[in-house]
Amino acid sequence: MCSAFTCSPATKWSPKNKTARESTQGSTNEECCEPLYCEAYTCSGDSDGDGESTKYYKLKDTNHFKYQGSTDEECCVPKPCSAYETKFPTKFKRKADNDALGSTDAECYEPLMCKDHCCEDKTKVRRPDAAAIQGSTDAECCIAKAKGPAKAKRRQQ
Structure with a gap:
């Protein structure tokens, strides 16, 4: 009976309902299990649903x-960070993890802060x-020096 059969691999096959398993003879996934299809699977990284x-x-x-299938490995193709380019190269540097997956600045890059410029x-x-400001250029991170009181006093004379 199918009730004694174990569907394998469990990521591609799930047991039929209890009534069907107890009343059906079989010894294969096709006879005793229901297929799991990728169309019902959502790949990891779908944060907004x-x-x-x-x-x-x-x-x-x-x-x-x-x-x-019902896993990232079976149903999804990786998006490596190495294929993603930020639109703000002066505000980010690529993360050191060469195997990282992603297609957003937050997943693939570290922020560059003006405090380090x-x-x-x-x-x-x-x-x-x-x-508190991201950037790595003078235009983003710097302002004109304030004129000191000594310089202003000399000009008045």
């Missing part, structure tokens, strides 16, 4: 073939709020 993952492309069924233009100084 729209069915689109930032870390994987979902395998698409065709008219002739339906993908069977030294102004190249000597007529400028780092912004006072540099710890």
Whole structure:
């Protein structure tokens, strides 16, 4: 009876309902189990629940073939961070993890903060709020030096 049969692998086959398992004779997945298809699986990285993952492309069924499975490995194709480029290269540096998956700045990059930038233009100084601002250029991180009281006094004379 199918009740004594174990569906394998469990990621591609699930046992038929209890009544069917107790009343059906069989010794194969096809006789005793229900197939699990990728169309019902959502790849990891779908944080907003729209069915689109930032870390994987979902395998698409065709008219002739339906993908069977219920894991990322069986139903999804990885999106490596190495294939993703930020639109803000002065605000981010690529994470060191070469095997990381993703297609967003947060998954693939570390922020560059103005507090770590030294102004190249000597007529400028780092912004006072540099710890809270992302950037790595003078335009993003620096402001003109304030004129001191001694300079202003000399001009008045």
